[in-house]
Amino acid sequence: MSSRRMTTIAGSLVTASFSTVMILSFTASADEGPASGKGGKAVDTAPAGVELTTTLPGTISVDNSSQKTDITATVKNDGSKDSGKIRLLVVGFDGLTVKNVQGCSPIDKKDLPEGSNSGFACPVDNLAAGKSKSYAVDATFDLGKTGKICLPVQTGDGKKTFWQQGPVPFGTTNPSPNAPATPLLLGTDNTPVAPGGDELPKTGVGRDLLPLGAAGASLMAAGAAGLWWSQRRPRPTC
Numbered sequence: 001m002s003s004r005r006m007t008t009i010a011g012s013l014v015t016a017s018f019s020t021v022m023i024l025s026f027t028a029s030a031d032e033g034p035a036s037g038k039g040g041k042a043v044d045t046a047p048a049g050v051e052l053t054t055t056l057p058g059t060i061s062v063d064n065s066s067q068k069t070d071i072t073a074t075v076k077n078d079g080s081k082d083s084g085k086i087r088l089l090v091v092g093f094d095g096l097t098v099k100n101v102q103g104c105s106p107i108d109k110k111d112l113p114e115g116s117n118s119g120f121a122c123p124v125d126n127l128a129a130g131k132s133k134s135y136a137v138d139a140t141f142d143l144g145k146t147g148k149i150c151l152p153v154q155t156g157d158g159k160k161t162f163w164q165q166g167p168v169p170f171g172t173t174n175p176s177p178n179a180p181a182t183p184l185l186l187g188t189d190n191t192p193v194a195p196g197g198d199e200l201p202k203t204g205v206g207r208d209l210l211p212l213g214a215a216g217a218s219l220m221a222a223g224a225a226g227l228w229w230s231q232r233r234p235r236p237t238c
Contacts, residue, residue, distance in 0.1 A: 034057075034058050035055035035056065035057060035058065035072070035074060036055055036056060036057075036058045036186055036187075037053050037054065037055050037056075037165060038056075038165075038168060038186055038187045039165050039166050039167075039168030039186075039187060040053060040054060040151075040163060040164065040165035040166075040168075041163070041164060041165075042162065042163055043152075043160075043161040043162065043163065043164050044160040044161055044162055045162075046079075046083075046162040046163075047081070047083075047084065048081070049079045049080045049081030049129070050077060050079040050081055050082075050083050050084075050162070051077065051078040051079035052075065052076070052077055052078075052079075052083060052086065052127070052153045052162045052163045053075075053076050053078060053153075053163055053165075054073065054074060054075050054076070054088070054151040054153060054163060054165045055073075055074045055076065055165075056071065056072070056073060056074075056149065056151065056165065056168070056186055057071060057072055057186065058185065058186050059183055059184070059185055059186070060141075060170055060183070060184050060186075061181045061182070061183050061184070062141045062143060062181060062182045062183075062184060063180070063181050064143070064176070064177065064179060064180060064181055064182055065180075066140075067140040067141055067142060067143070068138070068139075068140055069139050069140065069141050069184075070136065070137065070138060070139075071137040071139055071149070072134050072135070072136060072137065073088065073090050073101070073134065073135045073137050073151055074132050074133065074134040074135070075088045075124065075127065075132065075133055075151075075153055076127075076131075076132040077127040077128065077129055077130065077131055077132070078130070079129055080129050081129055082126050082127065082128050082129055083124070083126060083127040083128075084126060084155075084156075085123075085124070085125055085126060085155070085156035086124045086126075086127060086153055086154060086155060086156060086162070087121055087122060087123050087124055087153075087154050087155075087156055087158070088104075088121075088122040088124060088133075088135065088151060088152075088153055088154075089107070089119060089120070089121050089122070089150070089151065089152045089154065089238075090104070090119060090120045090122065090135065090137055090149070090150075090151060091107075091112070091113060091116045091118070091119035091149065091150040091151075091152075091166075091167075091238050092116060092117055092118045092119065092139060092147070092148070092149055092150075093115060093116050093117065093147065093148040093149070093150070093167050093238075094115075094117070094145050094146050094147050094148060095141055095142035095143070095144070095145030095146055095147035095190065096139055096140075096141050096142075096147030096148060096149055096170065097117050097118045097139060097140050097141075097142075098118040098119060098120055098137060098138075098139050098149075099118070099138045099139055099140060100120070100137075100138040101120035101122060101135050101136070101137050101138070102135055102136040102137075103122060103135065104120040104121055104122035104123075104135060105120060105121050105122075106118075106119070106120055106121075107119035107120060107121055113150070113238040116150070116238065120137075122135055123156065141170065141184065143175060143177075143182055143190065143192065143193060144192045144193060145190070145192060146169060146171060146189055146190045146192070147169065147170055147171065147190060148166060148167035148168060148169045148170075149166055149167065149168060149170065150164065150165065150166035150167040150168070150238035151164070151165040151166060152164040152165075152238060164238065166238065167238055168186060168187060169186075169187065169188060169189050169190065170184040170185065170186055170188065170190065171184055171185065171188040171189050171190025171191065172184050172185065172188065172190060172191060173188065173191045174191070175191060175192070175193040177193050
């Protein structure tokens with residue numbers, strides 16, 4: 001075999017190997033895309049000079065086998081003065097269940113907002129002007145359902161809510177049951193995988209036994225929930 005032919009073959013193999021590495025690296029990447037404050041709104045008036053907001057990743061990826069996903073929740077102070085003692089809550093609805101938030105404590109079930117399934121409270125002693133703080137959120141997403149997340153920013157005692165993002169959905173209009181993972185976009189209602197041979201594995205006991213009316217009522221309760229705490233005690237109604 002001529003040296004020129006050997007060189008050509010070797011070059012082709014190197015190119016193919018490099019392409020494979022590039023593809024694998026891209027597929028395995030957990031890039032969450034640009035952060036977004038979509039679905040956010042001011043609630044109670046913040047102290048003068050304090051401007052609190054939150055962001056979520058524009059894109060997340062859900063493992064089709066384990067249903068696991070990672071989300072970064074960020075709280076920011078875009079004002080000119082320190083925030084004082086505040087806290088960030090991370091609350092999941094319907095198909096999105098918050099399993100853990102690094103450095104935060106789980107919210108007791110009796111104190112969760114109506115329609116939610118999980119939540120964590122993250123104390124922020126003080127957020128300086130122009131600074132932000134991010135939290136790593138471990139969650140699962142049942143792709144057979146819709147799923148929402150809510151991020152309220154409150155006083156340390158929970159009596160006032162300065163900002164609330166959500167409940168905002170993650171979802172896709174093009175389910176990928178045969179792929180290793182499904183990308184979901186912030187602000188998109190999830191289209192569950194259609195019944196049939198390509199349907200993703202189901203979770204939960206008797207999920208198919210839930211009447212359509214009850215399922216619709218649950219979704220309406222989650223979507224229609226509005227302002228935050230009751231007057232009786234600090235309890236979220238995100």
